[in-house]
Amino acid sequence: xxxxxxxxxxxxxxxxxxxxxxxxxxxxxxxxxxxxxxxxxxxxxxxxxxxxxxxxxxxxxxxxxxxxxxxxxxxxxxxxxxxxxxxxxxxxxxxxxxxxxxxxxxxxxxxxxxxxxxxxxxxxxxxxxxxxxxxxxxxxxxxxxxxxxxxxxxxxxxxxxx
Amino acid sequence: xxxxxxxxxxxxxxxxxxxxxxxxxxxxxxxxxxxxxxxxxxxxxxxxxxxxxxxxxxxxxxxxxxxxxxxxxxxxxxxxxxxxx
Numbered sequence: 193x194x195x196x197x198x199x200x201x202x203x204x205x206x207x208x209x210x211x212x213x214x215x216x217x218x219x220x221x222x223x224x225x226x227x228x229x230x231x232x233x234x235x236x237x238x239x240x241x242x243x244x245x246x247x248x249x250x251x252x253x254x255x256x257x258x259x260x261x262x263x264x265x266x267x268x269x270x271x272x273x274x275x276x277x278x279x280x281x282x283x284x285x286x287x288x289x290x291x292x293x294x295x296x297x298x299x300x301x302x303x304x305x306x307x308x309x310x311x312x313x314x315x316x317x318x319x320x321x322x323x324x325x326x327x328x329x330x331x332x333x334x335x336x337x338x339x340x341x342x343x344x345x346x347x348x349x350x351x352x353x354x
Numbered sequence: 355x356x357x358x359x360x361x362x363x364x365x366x367x368x369x370x371x372x373x374x375x376x377x378x379x380x381x382x383x384x385x386x387x388x389x390x391x392x393x394x395x396x397x398x399x400x401x402x403x404x405x406x407x408x409x410x411x412x413x414x415x416x417x418x419x420x421x422x423x424x425x426x427x428x429x430x431x432x433x434x435x436x437x438x439x
Contacts, residue, residue, distance in 0.1 A: 232374040232401060255406045262370055264402055272402045274370065282369045295406075327401040 205332065206269040208350035209301055210343040211248045212322055214241040218339045219323065224279045227323040232274060234335040235325035236349055245275055245306040246345040247299040248324065256306075257282075260289035263305050264327070271352060272327040277308050279319045288312040302346055324349065356419040356428035360435040361412065368409040372438055377401045379434045385421025387431060398431070 210216065215238065222228045222237050251267040261281040264274045277289070288309040293299060310320050329335055334353040343349060362368070368376065380387045380398035387398035391413050396403030398417070409415060415435070419428040 226371045226374060231378065232370060254402055255408065257369065257405075258408065258410075259369070264405060266402070274401075274405070276370055282366050 204336075204351040205354045206249070206267055206271045206352040207348055208248045208267075208271065208273060208324065208326070208352070210238060210345055210347045210349045211245050211275050211305070211324060212238045212240045212242065213244070213344050214322075214342070215239040216339045216341055216343045216349055217321070218337070222279070222321055222323055223319060227276070227279075227325070230325070233325045233327045234329035234337075235323055236337045236339050237321050237323040238343065238349075239321050240277075240310060241342075243308040243310040244304060244345075245277060245308070245322070247301050247303040247305055248273055248275070248349075249301050251299060253293050253295055253297040253299060253305070255295045256291050256293060259284065259286045260291045260306060261286070261308075263291075263293070265299070270328075270331075274323075274325045274327055275305075276323045276325070277306065277320070278313055279321060281313065281318050284313065284316065284318065288316070326350065326352065356424045357416060358428060358432055359414050359416045360432070360439070361414050362409055362439050363411065364439045365411050367411050367413070368404065368407065368439065370405060373401055373404040375438060376404055376434060379430060380427075383419075383421070383423050383427035383430070385419050385424045385427040387427060388418045390416040390418070
């Protein structure tokens with residue numbers, strides 16, 4: 193009980209909110225070594241229940257890939273995050289994806305960034321699991337992840353400590 | 355200072371995975387490694403910057419390496435580009 197309150201009081205240096213609705217899982221469960229081995233940085237992944245990606249914090253869109261399958265953002269506090277919708281989906285070359293923002297856009301937590309056709313992507317033979325990666329994780333001492341449960345956009349999935 | 359250019363052959367250009375590998379390779383060296391392509395410049399040790407360059411097939415990338423281990427770093431980066439991109 194007391195620990196619970198303590199945890200609530202703790203101030204993290206930055207917080208990443210779920211960019212999608214779905215099941216939050218550990219990176220290690222992602223069927224792609226790039227993400228399972230966290231080659232691009234520490235993170236987690238979401239098995240989407242809905243084909244919509246929302247801003248995980250207040251910040252700036254660093255880049256929307258031409259192929260619209262991934263978006264990178266920088267939070268107002270300097271955290272760099274990559275949201276990669278599906279595995280190997282660079283191969284789809286933009287098909288089944290719609291971008292609602294452009295590189296350089298200022299966004300608020302919960303703004304719609306991308307939409308994707310989950311069924312079509314799955315039908316094309318791709319895994320829609322979406323890794324959410326902190327690219328500058330080396331700048332943080334600790335990345336506390338919440339996995340193993342269903343999340344809604346806006347739920348806390350990562351807390352970062354310098 | 356060491357410098358070389360490389361024209362990207364990979365059909366998909368430098369997307370997330372190769373960008374991650376490139377950064378990992380660059381981080382093994384103490385030298386400052388800079389990528390330049392189409393008027394955009396980024397340090398090779400920052401994933402966000404490398405991805406943000408959106409390097410495509412057919413683009414020419416100029417790699418500049420400066421520091422104590424520049425010779426080894428330039429050779430390794432060149433080998434990396436040839437093997438992966």
